[in-house]
Amino acid sequence: MRAIVFDETLHFDPAYPQPDPAPGDVLIRVRQAGICNTDMELVKGYMGFSGVLGHEFVGETPDGQRVVGEINIVTDPDEPFARCGIPSQSASRVTLGIDRKDGAFADYLTLPTENLHPVPDPVSDEQAVFVEPLAAGLQTLHMTHISPHERVVLIGAGKLGLLTAQVVALTGCELSVVCRHARQAELVTGWGIDAVGEGDLPPNSADIVIDCTGSQGGFAAALELVKPRGVLHLKSTYAGLPEADLTRLVVDEISVEVSRCGPFPAALRLLARGLIHTDALIDARYPLDEGVTAFEHAQRPGVLKVLLAVT
Amino acid sequence: MRAIVFDETLHFDPAYPQPDPAPGDVLIRVRQAGICNTDMELVKGYMGFSGVLGHEFVGETPDGQRVVGEINIVTDPDEPFARCGIPSQSASRVTLGIDRKDGAFADYLTLPTENLHPVPDPVSDEQAVFVEPLAAGLQTLHMTHISPHERVVLIGAGKLGLLTAQVVALTGCELSVVCRHARQAELVTGWGIDAVGEGDLPPNSADIVIDCTGSQGGFAAALELVKPRGVLHLKSTYAGLPEADLTRLVVDEISVEVSRCGPFPAALRLLARGLIHTDALIDARYPLDEGVTAFEHAQRPGVLKVLLAVT
Numbered sequence: 001m002r003a004i005v006f007d008e009t010l011h012f013d014p015a016y017p018q019p020d021p022a023p024g025d026v027l028i029r030v031r032q033a034g035i036c037n038t039d040m041e042l043v044k045g046y047m048g049f050s051g052v053l054g055h056e057f058v059g060e061t062p063d064g065q066r067v068v069g070e071i072n073i074v075t076d077p078d079e080p081f082a083r084c085g086i087p088s089q090s091a092s093r094v095t096l097g098i099d100r101k102d103g104a105f106a107d108y109l110t111l112p113t114e115n116l117h118p119v120p121d122p123v124s125d126e127q128a129v130f131v132e133p134l135a136a137g138l139q140t141l142h143m144t145h146i147s148p149h150e151r152v153v154l155i156g157a158g159k160l161g162l163l164t165a166q167v168v169a170l171t172g173c174e175l176s177v178v179c180r181h182a183r184q185a186e187l188v189t190g191w192g193i194d195a196v197g198e199g200d201l202p203p204n205s206a207d208i209v210i211d212c213t214g215s216q217g218g219f220a221a222a223l224e225l226v227k228p229r230g231v232l233h234l235k236s237t238y239a240g241l242p243e244a245d246l247t248r249l250v251v252d253e254i255s256v257e258v259s260r261c262g263p264f265p266a267a268l269r270l271l272a273r274g275l276i277h278t279d280a281l282i283d284a285r286y287p288l289d290e291g292v293t294a295f296e297h298a299q300r301p302g303v304l305k306v307l308l309a310v311t
Numbered sequence: 312m313r314a315i316v317f318d319e320t321l322h323f324d325p326a327y328p329q330p331d332p333a334p335g336d337v338l339i340r341v342r343q344a345g346i347c348n349t350d351m352e353l354v355k356g357y358m359g360f361s362g363v364l365g366h367e368f369v370g371e372t373p374d375g376q377r378v379v380g381e382i383n384i385v386t387d388p389d390e391p392f393a394r395c396g397i398p399s400q401s402a403s404r405v406t407l408g409i410d411r412k413d414g415a416f417a418d419y420l421t422l423p424t425e426n427l428h429p430v431p432d433p434v435s436d437e438q439a440v441f442v443e444p445l446a447a448g449l450q451t452l453h454m455t456h457i458s459p460h461e462r463v464v465l466i467g468a469g470k471l472g473l474l475t476a477q478v479v480a481l482t483g484c485e486l487s488v489v490c491r492h493a494r495q496a497e498l499v500t501g502w503g504i505d506a507v508g509e510g511d512l513p514p515n516s517a518d519i520v521i522d523c524t525g526s527q528g529g530f531a532a533a534l535e536l537v538k539p540r541g542v543l544h545l546k547s548t549y550a551g552l553p554e555a556d557l558t559r560l561v562v563d564e565i566s567v568e569v570s571r572c573g574p575f576p577a578a579l580r581l582l583a584r585g586l587i588h589t590d591a592l593i594d595a596r597y598p599l600d601e602g603v604t605a606f607e608h609a610q611r612p613g614v615l616k617v618l619l620a621v622t
Contacts, residue, residue, distance in 0.1 A: 139459075142459055170482065172578070267483070269485070273480075
């Protein structure tokens, strides 16, 4: 099968071995896949990954059912987090296209049946490919209680940040999104959400600051904006270490909360109700064979979602 | 001025004394007001109220600014809750149309400047009159952390329940609304939210159950649906005492959380973004002079919002 493979270099392989579904697994024919900031960190060395990249996808089962799939795969079902239904923290997990498991930038992938969620009719393929990052955005609301009374600032208005901003705004809280590029600000404003420039906000003014920058500088930038006794919510995963002033956390009694993979059913519910804008986030579409070029496109500053059309 | 007054009996008074604004108060000319379940409880004896009823309104200031107003009025600004900016729990509070303060079913009312919020242009008068109960619905999200992973059931799909259901659904959680009347179920389903009948849900199956019944039976009905270690969230205020099995709470480790008055700015943000359906909740409109008839209409089973057009 065709695949975009990272193995010291990123390349297109026209004849990568098609995966063989283990018992309990389903062979999924990929329809669309999305390039995530994590993919770009993986080719910089994050997680020491090699294999087929890609974890955002919509595909179909052998009987033609459109599905999206949760990316964490439990390999020991008796492990405590696995038993509690939290595969994303199972110590035995492998992760689609991220950790010891070939991913979605290919004609086929395999996932356990329990990882799959049918895509309801009102949700198009190009919306469904956003379910994985939208679920990650929603996980912010699981790990941090955001009250409609609160002042919230989100930094990093990229692919994940613009999805997270939309779900955070639905709580009714007073949200401002810090935008580096005029186009991000236009999008955010068009959705009825407040957009501000870098440096526009007074320091120590937000109850909650959400870091979606995906970069080493995010922690310090978020810390500058949060109030004493506030919450700093981290969503960035990257290769490398930040300069993090942890003493400031203690002195100002700032809590650090975090989130990563989230609830697919909730993401599908919001998409089916038409509450999340995804079309405006798509910057380019490439066929799978041009995946390496698509990757280069996705790495340009200010570029949002780049999709790979597989079938 | 004209007013709907409760003073042992409910009656229309064509010549009630116009309120005189104290220093710091604004004289508001009422444009529209809404009849709430609490108003119907007040005429049954709740709070021992007498005076002009009404706490849901949109009006205008002497310089023509459209405003809505928070209903709790602090009379001692040095009192602890008042100092913390939580007038709804200030021990010194009086409450518009509910507790020792004449309300909105009249040509004029007075409120302190700090209680007022300008209504943005995209929000019509008939939407703005829902700000007070919508804010109360949003307070559910302040007092209870609702995760998008959770299974939530709301009982009591009346005026407050249908607004609360809409804000709860925006979190992405798996929400079912128990509907007694076919019309409620049609509304809820039309909004893309799951509607179920009484008795349709398995007992002890919800992480969170929200009681918006406004009645003595709500506690027991909600308790039947909540899981061990779940949350029972109470929003009902009424004259009388329920039969509440508190031992069951202890045995099943069920937390009771509650909420009442909520954030007006958040309600205005969601209305301005077109995220809340209010038109379908309006069952009747009466001029102020016919307020007693409007009240009788509002008390019929299954009737949702009845509005009083004042100007």
